[in-house]
Amino acid sequence: MNRKIFIGDKEYFPLISKIKYEGAQSDNPLAFKFYNPEEKVGGLTMEEHLRFSVAYWHSFTGAGGDPFGGGTISFPWDHIEDPMRRSFAKADGAFEFITKLGAPYYCFHDVDIAPDAESVAEYENNLSTVVEKLKERQAGTGVKLLWNTANLFSHPRYMNGAATNPDFRILRRAAAQVKVCLDIAVELGAENHVFWGGREGYNMLLNTNMKREQQHFAEFLAKARDYGRSIGFKGNFLIEPKPMEPIKHHYDFDAATVIGFLREFGLESDFKLNIEGNHATLAGHDFAHDLQVAADAGMLGSVDANRGDDRNGWDTDQFPTDVYQAAQAMLVILESGGLNPGGLNFDAKRRRNSTDDEDLFHAHIGGMDTFALGLKAAHKIIEQGWLKTYRDGRYRTFDEGQGAEFESGKLSLQELYQSAKTETGALPLSSGHQEMLENVINQVLFQGA
Numbered sequence: 001m002n003r004k005i006f007i008g009d010k011e012y013f014p015l016i017s018k019i020k021y022e023g024a025q026s027d028n029p030l031a032f033k034f035y036n037p038e039e040k041v042g043g044l045t046m047e048e049h050l051r052f053s054v055a056y057w058h059s060f061t062g063a064g065g066d067p068f069g070g071g072t073i074s075f076p077w078d079h080i081e082d083p084m085r086r087s088f089a090k091a092d093g094a095f096e097f098i099t100k101l102g103a104p105y106y107c108f109h110d111v112d113i114a115p116d117a118e119s120v121a122e123y124e125n126n127l128s129t130v131v132e133k134l135k136e137r138q139a140g141t142g143v144k145l146l147w148n149t150a151n152l153f154s155h156p157r158y159m160n161g162a163a164t165n166p167d168f169r170i171l172r173r174a175a176a177q178v179k180v181c182l183d184i185a186v187e188l189g190a191e192n193h194v195f196w197g198g199r200e201g202y203n204m205l206l207n208t209n210m211k212r213e214q215q216h217f218a219e220f221l222a223k224a225r226d227y228g229r230s231i232g233f234k235g236n237f238l239i240e241p242k243p244m245e246p247i248k249h250h251y252d253f254d255a256a257t258v259i260g261f262l263r264e265f266g267l268e269s270d271f272k273l274n275i276e277g278n279h280a281t282l283a284g285h286d287f288a289h290d291l292q293v294a295a296d297a298g299m300l301g302s303v304d305a306n307r308g309d310d311r312n313g314w315d316t317d318q319f320p321t322d323v324y325q326a327a328q329a330m331l332v333i334l335e336s337g338g339l340n341p342g343g344l345n346f347d348a349k350r351r352r353n354s355t356d357d358e359d360l361f362h363a364h365i366g367g368m369d370t371f372a373l374g375l376k377a378a379h380k381i382i383e384q385g386w387l388k389t390y391r392d393g394r395y396r397t398f399d400e401g402q403g404a405e406f407e408s409g410k411l412s413l414q415e416l417y418q419s420a421k422t423e424t425g426a427l428p429l430s431s432g433h434q435e436m437l438e439n440v441i442n443q444v445l446f447q448g449a
């Protein structure tokens with residue numbers, strides 16, 4: 001039975017019906033094999049753990065253009081000439097897609113949902129008109145807004161940055177955009193608000209006062225925070241680190257850099273991090289590394305779930321398919337207490353030559369199944385308890401005696417020296433057992449294979 005799901009007066013993806021969980025044995029490419037939203041993993045359902053979100057920009061806006069060629073992907077609302085009517089149709093198509101997929105959340109930039117404009121008044125007017133529609137669609141479908149963000153990087157005015165632009169007038173224009181976006185966050189019940197500093201940084205030091213730009217950035221974020229709180233926004237503000245691309249050196253380089261910046265300027269209690277897989281790898285880290293750095297600082301807010309390509313160094317924003325990586329990411333996430341009120345947002349795009357509507361479904365189904373498997377593997381590893389026992393065991397010399405005294409700050413350098421002096425002979429070598437641990441992860445992943 002192909003039950004119709006459509007949101008407005010038209011069905012935009014008529015060939016695809018609701019995506020169902022059919023289990024690992026199913027050979028239906030348009031079904032979940034592993035993501036079963038109602039299935040409990042520990043105390044929560046998969047839906048509650050994973051909190052999947054669809055990205056408006058990649059899924060309903062980006063047409064596959066790259067520096068060597070224009071778009072290849074067409075959307076069922078492309079033919080509508082009037083930009084406002086096209087935005088309405090896009091919204092209906094988006095909610096139809098998200099509902100058919102069964103993702104509980106979505107995310108957007110301001111200019112993904114409505115036409116941009118030079119004047120603040122026209123920009124605001126366009127947005128608030130579409131926001132009315134989104135509000136109705138949210139209420140009608142139950143789909144919620146994980147986060148929204150201001151696009152402060154596409155318009156030519158932001159070529160030298162937004163909050164870090166050397167021209168105050170550009171910073172002020174960006175602030176107006178952020179103000180409108182915070183109003184929208186409250187209006188639509190966004191659970192978080194993201195800042196991705198795509199052009200906050202520099203291409204050459206010779207024309208840049210880095211210190212002054214970073215002070216402006218912090219002041220801008222502080223004022224955004226103050227305004228957001230004053231209108232009742234209770235969610236997390238999130239900074240999304242990325243080391244480079246589109247410009248050479250981003251100020252929000254990686255998790256560690258952003259944490260240092262937030263602490264330097266006293267922003268650490270309102271701001272957390274949105275960690276993106278492909279951004280971590282661009283910075284030369286594993287995805288799990290940046291997640292762990294954020295978690296250790298108590299600042300793991302949300303995740304942009306995607307991946308790069310192992311053999312090139314740019315932000316390919318591919319859908320996650322690597323279960324080994326997803327398991328390691330979910331291990332950090334579960335050990336740090338889960339993502340809520342963040343989620344797993346597919347900041348990912350299908351390839352430029354995946355031009356069928358169906359491909360958008362395949363891409364998301366694969367990403368959701370991958371993280372469902374990662375979740376189950378991570379949960380199993382935690383339940384079995386051996387990893388934690390093993391890891392804790394490596395630090396056992398700090399649990400008692402002098403090691404414990406050192407940890408509590410009671411040993412001076414001279415005391416360490418004195419007591420090291422009493423040791424005679426070579427100290428024991430303790431194996432890190434890397435291969436054994438790698439093997440056990442494979443065993444957990446493929447038990448029963």
Ligand code: XLS
Pocket residue numbers: 109149194196240242276304315347
């Ligand atoms: C680009 C970023 C962007 C943010 C939102 O690389 O990932 O998509 O997530 O502005």
Ligand code: NI
Pocket residue numbers: 276278279315317347
């Ligand atoms: Ni990215």
Ligand code: NI
Pocket residue numbers: 196240276304347
């Ligand atoms: Ni992102």
